[in-house]
Amino acid sequence: MIEAPADAVWAQVRDFNGLPKWTPFVAESRIENGMPADKIGCVRNFRLRDGGVIREQLLTLSDYDYQCSYSILESPMGVENYIATLKLTPVTDGNKTFAEWWAEFDCPPERERDLAQNIGQGVFQAAFDSLKQKLR
Amino acid sequence: MIRVRRSAVIDAPIDRVWEVLRDFNSHSAWHPAVGDSRIERGEPADQVGCVRNFFLKDGNHIREQLLALSDRDYISTYCILDATLPMRNYVASVQLKRITDGDRTFWHWESTFNVPKGREREFEQLVGGGVYEGGFAGLRSYLNGGTRRAVASVEAQGVVATAFGDPEVLQFRKVADSRPKAGEVHIRQTAVGVNYIDVYIRKGLYRMIEPPAPIGMEAAGVVVESNARFPAR
Numbered sequence: 032m033i034e035a036p037a038d039a040v041w042a043q044v045r046d047f048n049g050l051p052k053w054t055p056f057v058a059e060s061r062i063e064n065g066m067p068a069d070k071i072g073c074v075r076n077f078r079l080r081d082g083g084v085i086r087e088q089l090l091t092l093s094d095y096d097y098q099c100s101y102s103i104l105e106s107p108m109g110v111e112n113y114i115a116t117l118k119l120t121p122v123t124d125g126n127k128t129f130a131e132w133w134a135e136f137d138c139p140p141e142r143e144r145d146l147a148q149n150i151g152q153g154v155f156q157a158a159f160d161s162l163k164q165k166l167r
Numbered sequence: 168m169i170r171v172r173r174s175a176v177i178d179a180p181i182d183r184v185w186e187v188l189r190d191f192n193s194h195s196a197w198h199p200a201v202g203d204s205r206i207e208r209g210e211p212a213d214q215v216g217c218v219r220n221f222f223l224k225d226g227n228h229i230r231e232q233l234l235a236l237s238d239r240d241y242i243s244t245y246c247i248l249d250a251t252l253p254m255r256n257y258v259a260s261v262q263l264k265r266i267t268d269g270d271r272t273f274w275h276w277e278s279t280f281n282v283p284k285g286r287e288r289e290f291e292q293l294v295g296g297g298v299y300e301g302g303f304a305g306l307r308s309y310l311n312g313g314t315r316r317a318v319a320s321v322e323a324q325g326v327v328a329t330a331f332g333d334p335e336v337l338q339f340r341k342v343a344d345s346r347p348k349a350g351e352v353h354i355r356q357t358a359v360g361v362n363y364i365d366v367y368i369r370k371g372l373y374r375m376i377e378p379p380a381p382i383g384m385e386a387a388g389v390v391v392e393s394n395a396r397f398p399a400r
Binding site: 067071072091092095098100114 | 236239
């Protein structure tokens, strides 16, 4: 739950090139080939504070449903077929926002628990926490 | 609030159909009712938020904005910003699904909007029949390279538009029919439907025929000759 209207939250997260602005772990980001960040198919190339580089491609962007999905093209995480979706739902009672962020991917079975924990808590929840601070 | 829903099966793989429909400015190439169209401010036609500014062949002018586009789910959603038609709160969505049986495409097109009281039926027909069904037919023809019939003929009868105009231009005549090409069948029609789009075609609003030519888009019957996977009987 984020204590801000969905429009305000969406204004932050809609920018596919905006991770450095609202997440604690992305140092810098650019969109490849000079494409607009809301052109479907564009690729964001970003560097984490720990040095890792990730390339992700925008698959879906909906200003109507407040929803964005993307796939990983390259990353140091050792995952395959990774597709993530970030979706906001307005909570009319109180003008707040219900935010969901989920991913599906393949990996070796012995790494499942760690990756689910790292991505769920270390990435998605950490980004949400940072977003809450920013929109407070 | 009016809700219009139409759907069709397109005999082409989903990626071929999506390649055309994901381009928000492609409709002037395949939709029979759409005239000139451009994307404002020179933005890419697959950038969410871009606006297409176009004329219908009947002279109406419309601006529509792309609200959502998904290469993953094959969905395009858009709304009308301004139109010379009295439509308000128009939001439409196109969605494709892969038909694995035969590698074809299911196309669902729907919208909700408001019109002045008493004109609901008229607009349901205009949007559902003229725009959506007209679009299905237009895209099929576009994907076939706009090809029209030729080859050897058999004798048949049909309702022929001798010119564009009022119902008086229609005549029941013998017409030349072609032998089925690859992927086609020849049917003896036992029942036919008359659709609103036939009126547009007869009037020449949609240039899908060049008179004199038979009109009509819907029929049921018995296959008498097959050049497709379905057997004749």
